[in-house]
Amino acid sequence: MEESLFETKIGSKLHYYKRGSGPIMIVAPPAWGLSSLYLQEGLVPLEQSFTLIYLEFRANGKSTRPNASEMTCWHLADDIEYLRQELQLETIPVLLGHSGGGTIALWYAIRYPDKVDRLVLLNHRLDGFDDGESLKKSIIEKKKDPKMHAPLKAWTSSWHDLSDEKFASVIRLFLPVYFWNPDASVQSKELNGLQTVPLWNYQLLRGNDQKDQHQEQELGKVSAKTFMIFCQADPVCTPTQGIATQEGIAGSKLVIYEQCGHFPWIEKGEETFRDITEFCNL
Template sequence: MSASFRAAIAYSNSTRESAHSDTDPLSPGLHSFSTGYNKLTYTIFGTGPSLVVCQVPGWGIGPSYISNGLAPLHGSFKILYFTPRGTPPSSRPLDALEMSSKHMVEDLEILRQYLELGSMLLLGHSNGGSIVLGYAQQYPSHVEKLVLIDHELQGFDDSATYIEFAMKRKDDHIYGTALERLQSFKADTNEEMQERLNDILPFYFANPTESVPKMLETMEDMPSSWALNHQRAADRERPTYLVDDLNKVEAKTLIVVGRDDPFCSVKAAEKAHAGMTTSELVILEDCGHFAWIENRECLDVVSRFLSE
C-alpha cells in the first residue's frame, strides 16, 4: 500500500468520524467525501434492505446510463453508484497518471472504509466490471458477492473477436457507419465525445434500431473527454493484468455477457469463469454490450443472484 493511499485512508476516516450525527451517508441522493487528495462522489437510489455498490466505468461516461438502466432493481435493493475520479462531479487527480484503473480500485477501498462496511456486494459493467474485479482480487475478504456484466478483462487479448464482428458488419448500412466512426474515434471536448458516442452506439447492440434509442434515453450525463483520454493513458502507463490473478477472487461471482458483444466478449467471460471456482456464467442471446437494454432476463438473473 502506497504512502499516499495510507494517507487517503486516514483522511477519509477522520472525515467520517467528524461528520454530523444527523448526516446519513447511505441516504438516497448525491453524496461526496474527500480523500485529502480528491473529492469522490456517489449517488444512492432505492430503499431495499441490501446495499449494492455499483462501480461506474472510469472513462467518463458518468453514472446516469447505468443508474437509469438498473432502475428496475431499485425497488428491491439500495444501489450506490460510485462515480470515479476524473468523472464529474468527482474531482480530477492532480497527476493525470493517477487516473488508472488501479487507482480506482484503491478508491473503492477508501469508500468501503469511509462507509464503515465490513464487506460489499459489488457490481460493475464494462470497465466498471474491470475495476470491481481488480478490487475482488486485491481485497478478497471485503467482497461478499461480485456481479460482472459484460465486463472488461484487462490483460486478456481477444482482439480476434472484435475483428470477426467488424468483418461481418462492415457492409451493413447501420453497423458499417458506426464501425467507421469507431475506428477513428477521437474526442478533445465533452461535446465532441457526446457526438462520437452517439455515432458509434449501434455497434454495441445486437438490435441497434430498437436498442439505441432506449440507450440514449438513459444517458443524461455529459461525458468527460478528459477522463476518457487520461484513463487510457494511465492504463497504458500502469497496465493491469486481471487475467493472471483470477484465482484470488473468493466471493461468489455472477458473470453475465451478451453473445453479440464485440468488446467484452463471451471468450473473455469464459476465461474469467474458468479462472474463478466460485463463479457462474450466464450468456444471453441476441444481446450486445449493454445486456439489460436488450434482455430483461439480465436484471432478473442479477436480482436473483443478489437475493440468494
C-alpha cells in the same frame, strides 16, 4: 435519491448517489467519462430489492481529478475501498460493475478479497487480455447489417484530438455498434443525450496512453461469489473475456445471452434482472 460528496483519507473527494431500498449494492460504472447516469437510468428495477450506491470514480461527476499516473483501473479500485469505509461497511454485500467499471470492480475483488461478499460483472473488460480475434469476428458480423456501416465508420475514426463535446458527439454516432439490434440504441436517453465526455479520462483508461495491468494471472485471489453476464453481440467485451475470467475464478458462474450487445438490461432486461436478483438472493 440522495447525493453525497465525501473526503477520503488522502484528501481527495468522491461523489456518489444513493437510490432504492434493501441490502447495499455498490455500482461501479466505467471511469472513462460516462459517469453513472446511464446506469441510474437502466438499473432502476434493481432498486426495488437493493439500495444502489452509484459511485462516481475520480475525475468523474464531482469527484477529484488525480494525477495522470493514478488514473488506472488498478488505482481506481481504491475509490471503492474509500467508499466502503465511508459507508462503514465491514464488507460490501454486492459489488456490481459494468464494462470498464467491471474491470475496476474485479481489481477490487483481487486486491481486497475479504471486503466483498458477492461480485456481479456485466460485460466487463478483462484488463490486459488480448481479445483481438474475437473483436475482428464481431466487426465482420456487424458489417453485414447496412445500418451498422455509418456507426462503424465513426467507431473506427481517430478521436485523439477532439474536444470533449466533439468526443461526445462521436460516441452518439457509434452507439448502435454496441447493440445486437442497432435500433435498440435509442432506448437510452442518457447515452443518446451525451453532450460532453472528458477525453483526458478516455486517453488514460482506453486510449493510446492506457497502462493495462494484467488481471488474468491474478484471478485466483478472488474469493467473492462471482456471477458474470456476457452477450454474444458485444464487440468490445466479448464472451471470450468472460470465459477466461470464469476459468480463473473458482466456482464463478457465467451466462452468455444471444442476440444481445453491451447493455444487457436494454436488450435482455427480463433475463438480466432475474439472473442478478436470483444470484444475490442465493
